[in-house]
Amino acid sequence: MLFPTATFAIFFMIVLPLSWLLMPAVHRWRPFIIGASFVFYGWWDWRFILLLAGSILWNQLMAVRIHRSAGMPSRRKALLWLAVAGNLGVLGYFKYYDFFVSSTQNLATLVGLDVPLEVRTVVLPVGISFYTFMGISYIVDVYRGDTEPTTLEKFAVYLSFFPHLVAGPIVRPNELIPQLDTPRSPRRVDTSRAFYLIAAGLFKKVVISSYLASNIVDEVFADPSSHSSLEILIAVYAYAVQIYADFSGYTDIAIGIALLLGFSFPQNFDSPYAATSLQDFWRRWHMTLSRWLRDYLYIPLGGSRRGRALTYRNLLLTMLLGGLWHGAGWTFVAWGLIHGVGLCVERFRRERFGTKPEESFTRWDFYWRRLVTFHVVCFAWIFFRSDTFELAWQMITGLFTRWGEPSPLVTFPVLLAIAVGIGSQYLPARVPRAILAGFSRLNLVGQAAVLALTLMVTQALGPQDVAPFIYFQF
Amino acid sequence: MAVETDSAGEARRRRPPRPATEDGRRLASAGRALAVTALALLLAALLNAQNIYKSVYNQPEGTQREVALAFAGPLREVSTALRLDRPRAWVESAIGREHATIDTEIALPPPPPAAGTGEPAAGSGSGSGTGMPAPTPQTGGTPPTTTTTTEPEKPRRERFTPEQRMRLWIAGDSLVITPGYAVLRALGRNEAVERVGDVDGKVATGLTRPDVFNWFKHVDEQVTKLKIDTVVFCFGGNDDSGSMTGLPDGVDLDGFGKPKWTKEYRRRVGGLMDTANQAGAFVVWLGLPITKDGSQSRRWKVVNRVVQAEAERRPGKVAYVDMYGLLSDDGAYAPYLPDKDGQLVKVRADDGVHLEHAGGDIIARQVVRELRRVYDLWSWQRRG
Numbered sequence: 001m002l003f004p005t006a007t008f009a010i011f012f013m014i015v016l017p018l019s020w021l022l023m024p025a026v027h028r029w030r031p032f033i034i035g036a037s038f039v040f041y042g043w044w045d046w047r048f049i050l051l052l053a054g055s056i057l058w059n060q061l062m063a064v065r066i067h068r069s070a071g072m073p074s075r076r077k078a079l080l081w082l083a084v085a086g087n088l089g090v091l092g093y094f095k096y097y098d099f100f101v102s103s104t105q106n107l108a109t110l111v112g113l114d115v116p117l118e119v120r121t122v123v124l125p126v127g128i129s130f131y132t133f134m135g136i137s138y139i140v141d142v143y144r145g146d147t148e149p150t151t152l153e154k155f156a157v158y159l160s161f162f163p164h165l166v167a168g169p170i171v172r173p174n175e176l177i178p179q180l181d182t183p184r185s186p187r188r189v190d191t192s193r194a195f196y197l198i199a200a201g202l203f204k205k206v207v208i209s210s211y212l213a214s215n216i217v218d219e220v221f222a223d224p225s226s227h228s229s230l231e232i233l234i235a236v237y238a239y240a241v242q243i244y245a246d247f248s249g250y251t252d253i254a255i256g257i258a259l260l261l262g263f264s265f266p267q268n269f270d271s272p273y274a275a276t277s278l279q280d281f282w283r284r285w286h287m288t289l290s291r292w293l294r295d296y297l298y299i300p301l302g303g304s305r306r307g308r309a310l311t312y313r314n315l316l317l318t319m320l321l322g323g324l325w326h327g328a329g330w331t332f333v334a335w336g337l338i339h340g341v342g343l344c345v346e347r348f349r350r351e352r353f354g355t356k357p358e359e360s361f362t363r364w365d366f367y368w369r370r371l372v373t374f375h376v377v378c379f380a381w382i383f384f385r386s387d388t389f390e391l392a393w394q395m396i397t398g399l400f401t402r403w404g405e406p407s408p409l410v411t412f413p414v415l416l417a418i419a420v421g422i423g424s425q426y427l428p429a430r431v432p433r434a435i436l437a438g439f440s441r442l443n444l445v446g447q448a449a450v451l452a453l454t455l456m457v458t459q460a461l462g463p464q465d466v467a468p469f470i471y472f473q474f
Numbered sequence: 475m476a477v478e479t480d481s482a483g484e485a486r487r488r489r490p491p492r493p494a495t496e497d498g499r500r501l502a503s504a505g506r507a508l509a510v511t512a513l514a515l516l517l518a519a520l521l522n523a524q525n526i527y528k529s530v531y532n533q534p535e536g537t538q539r540e541v542a543l544a545f546a547g548p549l550r551e552v553s554t555a556l557r558l559d560r561p562r563a564w565v566e567s568a569i570g571r572e573h574a575t576i577d578t579e580i581a582l583p584p585p586p587p588a589a590g591t592g593e594p595a596a597g598s599g600s601g602s603g604t605g606m607p608a609p610t611p612q613t614g615g616t617p618p619t620t621t622t623t624t625e626p627e628k629p630r631r632e633r634f635t636p637e638q639r640m641r642l643w644i645a646g647d648s649l650v651i652t653p654g655y656a657v658l659r660a661l662g663r664n665e666a667v668e669r670v671g672d673v674d675g676k677v678a679t680g681l682t683r684p685d686v687f688n689w690f691k692h693v694d695e696q697v698t699k700l701k702i703d704t705v706v707f708c709f710g711g712n713d714d715s716g717s718m719t720g721l722p723d724g725v726d727l728d729g730f731g732k733p734k735w736t737k738e739y740r741r742r743v744g745g746l747m748d749t750a751n752q753a754g755a756f757v758v759w760l761g762l763p764i765t766k767d768g769s770q771s772r773r774w775k776v777v778n779r780v781v782q783a784e785a786e787r788r789p790g791k792v793a794y795v796d797m798y799g800l801l802s803d804d805g806a807y808a809p810y811l812p813d814k815d816g817q818l819v820k821v822r823a824d825d826g827v828h829l830e831h832a833g834g835d836i837i838a839r840q841v842v843r844e845l846r847r848v849y850d851l852w853s854w855q856r857r858g
Contacts, residue, residue, distance in 0.1 A: 006526070009515055016511060020504040098820070102810055105818050186504035188493055195510070219672050222655035226662040226669065260507050387831040437498035447510045452517030453561075459522050460565040 001043040003253045004202055011040065012257065019261050023183045030153050030180065033161065040162040041127070048125045051090070056156045058086050059135040063142040063149040076143060083139045091132045094125060099328035127166035129325060131159050133292055138173045140296055147173045154180045163258040167250050169268040170288040176263070184262025192440035194259035195447070196432070199454045201252030204245035206462035208417050212238040212245075214463060216409045221385050224394040228405035232398045238414060239385050240378050241421030244272065247286070271425035273377070276358065276369035278342040281377060293322050308351070315347065316340040331383045331392060338380040521562055523553030531685060535717045578720035580690045582745030583752050631847075634703075635854040636665040641701060643670040645693065646708035646760070649828060651675035653760060653797075656834030657706055657841050666851045670700045680712035681742045684720040693746055697753035704849075705750050706841060708760035708797075710781065711827070713739070714773035731776040739777075744784040751791045758844050759785055760837060763797040766807050766826025774798070793844040800836055801829070811836070 001008050015036045022029040042049040062083035069076045092100075138155065141147040150158070150173075158176050220227045220235035227235070248269040255265045268288050275281035282290045298318040304311040316337070323336020356365070386392035439447065493501045502510075519526060523546070530546040533539040553559045634640040642661065644654035654673035661667040674696075679687040689709070697705065716730040718738060728734040750757050759781055762774035778798055785794035801821060802808060813819045813832055821833030829837070845851065 013512060013515065017508050020508065023504075098809065102818050102820065109817070188501045189504050189507045190495065190499065191502040191507045191510065192499045194507070195514075219655075222652075222673075223659045223662060226658055260511065262504070391831070433497050437500075440498075440500040440502075444506060444509055445513065448513035448517055451510070451514035452521060455514070455518035456521040456562055457565060459518075459525065460562050460571075461569065 001040050003250065003257075004206055007043070011036075016260060020186055023186065023262065026180070026183045029183070030157050034153070034156050037157075037160040037162040037165060041160070041165055044126055051094075051125050051128070052131065052160055055087070055090070055131060055135055056152075056159050059083065059138055059159070060149070060152050060155045062086070063139055063155075066139065066143050067149045080139065080143045084136055087132050087135050087139070091128060094128055096324075096328045103330075130168050130170060131165065133170050133289075133296075134159055134173075136296060137170070137292065141173050147177070150177050150180075161258075161263075163254045163261070163263075164265060167247070167254070168286075168288055169251050169254065169265050170292050171265055172288075175266055179263050186262070189262060190259050190264075191447075192436045194256040195451055196436055196439065197252040197256030197259070199451060199458075201249040201256065202455070203458050204249030204252070204421075206458050208421050209242045209245040209249060210463045211417050211461075212242040212414065212421075215411070216414050217242055217385070219409065221387075221391065221395070224391060224398045227398065227402070227409070228407045229399055229401065229403045230405075230407040231409045232395055232402075234407075234410050234414065234418070236378050236382055236395070236399075237418050237422075239381050240273070240374075241418050243381065243384075244269070245421055273374055273422055274370060274425045275373050275377075276361070276366060277346055277373055278339060278376060279346055281373055282339075282343075289322070289325075293318050297321060311347070312344045315343050319343065326384070331386055331389060334383040334389070334392075335380050338376070338383065342376055342380075519549055520553045520556070520558045523550040524559050524562070526550070535715070577688050577691065578684045579688070580684055580720045580742065580745070581694070582690060582741065583748045631850045633850040633853060634666040639666055639668040640703045640849060640851060641668050641670050642704045642706070643674065643696060643700060643702045643755075644706040645674035645689075645696070646676075646706075647679050647711045648675055648677040649711045649762065650706070650708035650760065652829040652831065652834040653708070653837035653841070654706060654834075656831070656838035660835075660838040660842050661845075661851075664851055666854055670702060678712055681709050681739070681746065682713040682715070682718040688720075690742070690746065690749070694749050694753075697750050697755050702750070702753065702755045704756045704758065704845065706758045706760065707746070707750075708762075709743075709746075710762050710774065710777035713777055714770070730773065736776075736780060739780050740784055743781050744787065747784060747788055747792050751788065756848060757785075757788075757792040758795060758841055759792060760795045760841075761797050763801045763822075763827075763829065763833075764807050766809075766822075770827075771798075771807070790848070793848070795837065795840050795844060797837055800840060801833060814839075 001011060015033075018032060019029065019036075022032050038049050038052070041052055062079060066076055066079045066083070069079060138147070138158070142149055149155075154177055157180055158171075158173060161176070164171055216231070216235050217239045220231055221239070224232055251268040255268070258265050266288055268286060270284040270287065272281055272285035275284050298314055301314040301317060302310055303314060317340075319336040319340030320333055321336070323332045323334070323339070326332045326335070361369070382395050383389075383392050386395060439450065442450065495501065527543075527546045527550040530539065530542040533542065550559075642657075644650060644657060646654070651673055654675060658669055658673065661669075676687050679689065681689060684690060693705075696702070714730060716727060716732075716735060718727060718735075721727070721738065725738060726734065727738065747757050747759070761778040761781055764771050765774065775798065778796075782794050782796075785792040801811070803811060807822075807826070809820060809822045809826075810818045811821045811833075813835070819832040820830045821836065822828070823830055
């Protein structure tokens with residue numbers, strides 16, 4: 001079930017009142033919301049429900065067993081590895097099996113071997129990467145003693161809660177499970193923020209992202225050799241805006257829907273294209289994934305505590321695996337590698353020349369740092385978006401070799417959509433704050449009218465069919 | 475009564491303000507959240523009623539569509555009566571977009587005489603001036619399963635050069651997009667080829683539902699306006715059901731693949747080929763590929779048989795490319811196939827239906843072979 005569809009609107013108009021009606025008796029609310037979440041997920045394919053239920057049972061079983069093994073460190077560690085391997089095994093089978101087989105066969109062919117493995121075209125269940133990571137969070141937090149195992153029912157809500165289920169944000173156990181203990185207050189719903197996030201998310205997805213995809217990005221990335229340097233350059237900027245609008249739009253809607261149900265999720269984006277370094281970018285882009293990679297991969301690998309060389313290795317490894325998380329393809333690995341190398345270079349520079357605190361940045365410092373960071377990020381997006389290295393290379397060489405050729409795809413609406421997508425990230429925080437405060441003071445009919453008009457304009461400006469969110473495939 | 479009114483008013487005045495957040499947003503009750511959501515959705519439904527009706531109307535036949543129409547119809551009437559459909563029409567008109575209308579009219583040219591009658595090709599030629607190409611006999615090196623054999627009409631292939639370029643247009647449903655771009659890539663550096671616009675792939679459309687998108691009208695407009703020499707078509711992926719809209723008066727259907735259905739579908743496929751041919755364009759029609767779903771593959775074979783038969787009726791004017799065979803591995807669905815260097819590459823998308831980049835390249839190579847049979851697009855490179 002996609003958020004910007006009539007099906008979801010009907011689903012939500014049934015779930016929202018029932019959720020609040022059942023909320024005072026939270027023990028009744030929990031089975032209800034698990035059922036609703038399973039319906040939401042099973043709408044794609046009912047078999048996915050079995051996988052989700054299996055993930056819930058496996059992680060809960062292992063968390064309880066780890067907790068009960070207090071005082072037996074080797075057993076706890078063995079159980080932890082088993083639990084994580086179970087999660088990664090399922091993810092690996094569904095997401096990486098074919099990639100592994102084809103890569104192995106191609107490598108074997110190069111050295112004259114025949115590997116008797118067959119590709120199976122496994123259907124990738126939507127959202128599997130997200131709830132697998134949330135399951136691992138729970139297991140590791142229980143192992144570390146950061147949280148205690150909760151009940152099966154609460155864990156099932158934590159893992160399957162439909163607002164975050166298919167594309168995040170990746171919510172940590174201690175952020176959501178405590179909210180499931182007591183009924184949410186029906187008198188303190190942050191409706192204005194919820195509606196703002198939903199409306200802004202829909203606009204970003206339906207208008208900005210879809211427009212740029214269909215009017216320049218898809219065409220140029222499909223066949224870079226037929227496009228001018230200017231078209232390629234603008235297509236790269238457009239993709240940077242498209243993926244931001246698409247993914248942040250989804251998580252805005254998810255956070256807004258959770259707010260209407262009385263729950264708060266962590267922020268997932270914070271103006272990433274205003275970042276002044278790659279490190280800063282990763283504090284602002286897909287923030288819940290960044291901290292997951294930091295806390296469950298980079299730090300367990302040793303972080304920066306084991307010397308300079310190992311720190312660089314850990315940075316590279318974390319970003320490489322972060323790239324592979326996004327997709328089973330070598331272009332995603334290249335994307336991770338670019339970010340990993342970039343972070344290493346920044347770290348080396350800081351260690352060698354010292355760090356200038358952001359408070360002491362001049363205006364010029366902000367300009368050039370943002371410009372350089374944005375362009376490194378855009379360069380990496382070329383690999384992320386290109387289907388093959390050959391096409392990525394055509395994009396890069398095309399940036400320099402065909403200036404002066406006609407550029408019919410570079411139109412005013414395309415440039416406007418890019419400007420809106422990037423410019424919105426430089427909007428002073430007081431502007432949305434003032435809009436929200438003003439909206440919250442409107443009466444009921446006024447709020448409904450503003451929302452309805454926003455929905456109408458979004459629909460009118462958007463394409464007839466809304467493509468699935470980019471991050472569903474991850 | 476007056477006392478009651480006064481005390482009610484006073485109670486309202488004394489109602490404590492809604493709680494607020496630190497940055498000044500007022501919080502609301504769950505009831506208010508629900509009321510605003512419901513009212514906003516209702517208003518938005520009225521403002522978008524015409525488009526909601528159209529998208530419901532365009533759904534496949536079935537109970538879901540019937541139920542949705544039962545709501546969407548009255549909603550549209552209320553919206554029209556209250557003139558709430560006007561704001562969206564203004565917005566759409568401001569951005570130059572057509573307001574939602576449902577058009578099922580199918581205007582097709584008369585079919586050509588049967589193959590082998592010796593009559594000249596219909597149509598008087600395109601912007602390139604020479605009209606339909608004259609195919610040469612099928613050359614060696616091409617698997618016999620990949621194309622429909624077309625009898626030669628003239629021995630000479632039409633020649634295109636950078637001065638007189640072949641205008642190429644690619645159109646169809648979502649299945650045309652990846653191979654379409656692959657064709658553009660394959661011919662992209664050939665200065666004798668001029669691409670006309672982007673790949674015109676429209677998702678979830680076909681020839682059975684002109685109410686969703688009227689391809690008959692669109693193709694007729696485009697081939698005339700754009701003066702096209704060659705068009706690559708791919709249709710049928712959404713046509714494997716028993717229903718069609720835009721049927722002529724007195725025509726009814728008897729189910730997918732049955733005689734009446736086949737007759738009407740042939741009329742549409744053939745009509746589209748004739749529309750392009752009569753405007754002077756040579757047609758390369760991509761058949762549907764084998765898919766992961768066996769029953770879907772069987773249905774698509776039915777569609778392919780119709781297209782192939784119609785292509786054979788138009789020798790020298792239509793070439794049929796057998797995507798089904800080209801993307802099979804010994805007749806079975808194959809997500810990975812060897813590329814031209816023998817490396818195993820992913821040719822099918824994860825949905826088991828659409829093509830990956832490398833799959834498109836396989837099809838594009840066959841399209842280029844077809845064009846090589848009927849056109850000379852390369853000899854100009856040797857002249858200097």
